[in-house]
Amino acid sequence: MMLATVVEGTALKETAARSTGAQDTASGDAAARDAAARRRWALIALAAVAVLLVPWTVVLAVTLPGSTQVDNWPLAWIGLDVLMAAGCATTALLGLRGDPRARLTASATAAIAVLDAWFDITTAGTGAPLAQALLCAVAEAGLAGACARLALGKGRGRRQAP
Structure with a gap:
């Protein structure tokens, strides 16, 4: 039983x-x-x-309008570059730690670099200012490409304990 x-x-x-x-x-x-x-x-x-x-x-x-007066022009450009530098630093820090969130910051940084290049070119005057903007755009396109590759690549992922 x-x-x-x-x-x-x-x-x-x-x-x-x-x-x-x-x-x-x-x-x-x-x-x-x-x-x-x-x-x-x-x-x-x-x-x-x-x-x-x-x-x-x-x-x-x-x-x-075709043109306009802009207040705080230097602050706008400095802020964009600071944002791009912070994106690069954060992506590097997270990437070196093997944190998969580096893909997110790499994506955002690529977008910021493209925007920076766009505004550099479209707001530049003719002649030397435009040549300088195009030169900067080449560097920013390189940064955007590197960030896109990091964002879309397989990456290392999270580190595994031994």
Whole structure:
């Protein structure tokens, strides 16, 4: 009788474990579906923003003046370069530690370098200022390329303990 009770108890525990596992799997599946739905809606929202930016760009092209007076011009350029330097430093620090978040900072730094090059060229005067801007843009394009390669490459990932 004692053996039968133990066997029945074990069978009940196994059935309960399978049932709980099925519930865990079902709740995990539901969570995955919810996450996929949230991701899908976020992507739909991004697509909507992309579509809405087209007419906004046309409005800007038609209404913005050809030139303007800008306050705090040096601060704007210094801030952009400080941001780019911080991105480079953070990417290097995280990358040397084997932290996978280095891909994120590399991505952001690449974007900043491209923006810097764009504004260097589009705001430069003719002649020597434009030549200097183009020279800087070549260096910034190199930085953007290196950062994009770091962001998209396989990388080292997180270091494993020996």
